[in-house]
Amino acid sequence: MKKQLLSGVCIFLFISTLQAHCERTPIYLDETQPIEQRIEDALSRMTLEEKIAMIHAQAKFSSPGVARLGIPEIWCTDGPHGIRPEVLWDEWEQAKWTNDSCTAFPALTCLAATWDPQISLLYGKSIGEEARYRNKSILLGPGVNIYRTPLNGRNFEYMGEDPYLASKMVVPYIQGVQSNGVAACVKHYALNNNEKNRHTTNVIVDDRALHEIYLPAFKAAVQEGNVWSIMGSYNLYKNQHCCHNQYLLNDILKKEWGFDGVVISDWGGVHDTDQAITNGLDLEFGSWTNGLTNGTSNAYNNYYMADPYLKRIKLEQVGTKELDDKIRRILRLIFRTTMNRNRPYGSFATPEHFMAARSIGEQGIVLLQNKNNVLPINIAKTKKIAVIGENAIKMMTVGGGSSSLKALHEISPLEGIKSRLKNKVEIVYARGYVGDSSNEYNGVITRQNLKDNRSAKELIDEAIKISQDADYVIFIGGLNKSAGQDCEDADRKGIELPYNQDKVIEALSTVNKNVIVVNISGNAIAMPWVKKVPAIIQAWFLGSEAGNALASILVGDVNPSGKLPFTFPAKLEHVGAHKLNSYPGVKRENSSIIDERYNESIYVGYRWMEKEHIKPLFAFGHGLSYTTFKYGKPSISTTQMTTSDTLTITIPITNIGKREGAEVVQLYIADKKSSLPRPIKELKGFQKVQLAPGETQYVSFIVDQNSLSYFNDTLHKWIAEAGEFEAIIGSSSEEIKARINFELK
């Protein structure tokens, strides 16, 4: 009896403790509680040491959670075009895992060239699924630094020269990524517009250019995309490194824009403990303090926001207010990602993702020139095609810096053309030139042996030989991902094609009238042969499905609909940054700092060309189709609007050709008279419409106060000034189809 009583009592005690314990589930672990309460609860349970540990890296791409409380660590992954292969704990070197070969999506210049926010949503969702499947908390992308100079090595990772286009295209990407419970990390904030001297350049730029050109895409990412993290850039602004910058991080990002996420340093972007504490940095990665380059064992304790910070607190030199704000932000990101039990599970290197990569490529490829409608290739009438050029075979998903990938597969342009025309057309190939024969980056190898010791003459002679009797010659060249081309941490020296490609193209044009030049690059190039070839295609770094996407366009399975997200200047000195000698800046006396004054101010890209009446080689927003679109007469809902209302402009577009196609209708606004100088016109709207042959659609644009405003730097605010405005509708910034005037009362 006694025993039974005793065991009954034990069971009762056990259940009640268990129950009590269940009732006492900590708020931070309780999904039903609001995130802000979970944050406060978790914060209250953390020790000082745990907080200090949480705000800096523990490994190359990871920072600690709180193991004692069951708060998971954070894992970051590059990059904007796909999930980087795993590296060793504290090295850049490959971990050589065998389960991390990903989908390589097209570069973001290609995404921008689609001018289609729906495609951007597909991109973000797909790459976010891959990051989620690989259990990453933060995807270190997208990048939206403005295309200020065609020499910038990293333009291929960004979304072009226009702040409105970049703003509209970055938001859906972020929403797509974050729908997987993975944080996007918009970068590099801010003014990182060239790679040369990127760690030591102090950018000097007027407030109008800062707010009208360089910040809008970041502001949209925060206020419309609700981005959960942002990466500070390496360069300086107002003499402070952007990773701990009072103006950019505290005044603008956190106060003015209300950013509630995490500011992450670029890898090695932190240089000062006191500034890191007070100037808005939340999470420090990649520092090289005390020999981190060779990964000494206790290196992470030596981070600027590690022991040095802890010491300052223990000596009561600083309080914990800033520290708690950093922790709140990091916990918020954790509760939005790894501690959000409802997030999806993702997927990796799936047929759907490869199809997404292919359609992004097909939608982004730009048909620049198509004389005598030489394209699309008429398969029935074609016996032989000669494909020439190193970029027809060179793997482009490897290299370029931190966006380099280990793709599960990459269909080269030659492979894509061969598989599409198999048993239909004879395809012959010649190298044409030898450029970069390396096949490895950070330990990722392409298994290609591109070594070729033949002379330039031998290579050209071979190309000529196979091209003479071909129905078409497809020259596939451009840039690549090697240093000094489209690659991080260095810029190009000029805009000419490297490796004597111009000579090859000229030679080919003398022996065949149907030379199609396919330029694979993330940057504009000079084209001295532009009048000697009938067709030119701007084919970006297209990722895993490169060859299939390109082949679809060449043979007309897909009608090209891409539009340039940046201007192709005929010469470098036609670009403001170079005409005004502001790039790459001037080194200070007895200092490593280089001051780079953005003398062209708001006149970047087509804004500069139009101000200076310079004709570009190919204009911003330019892109041809295999069909023809006719623009009808525009109508306007009113010719008088006030700042509190809007007006609508509608224009009919008809496909008068024989095949379906998509057109990007662009709306530019010209402020006819303003108290501060403004560009002749600025992009303020665009819509991509699919039209069947003969179909007409009415495209409407809403014009509101934002469409008319400029940033008044003396009042430090956006102003829409009363007066005459002109709405300019075009199929590019230079192909104007309609104009309509209205007045702002």
Ligand code: GLC
């Ligand atoms: C690099 C890049 C940044 C990247 C990071 C981690 O230097 O600037 O874009 O995400 O370091 O690789």
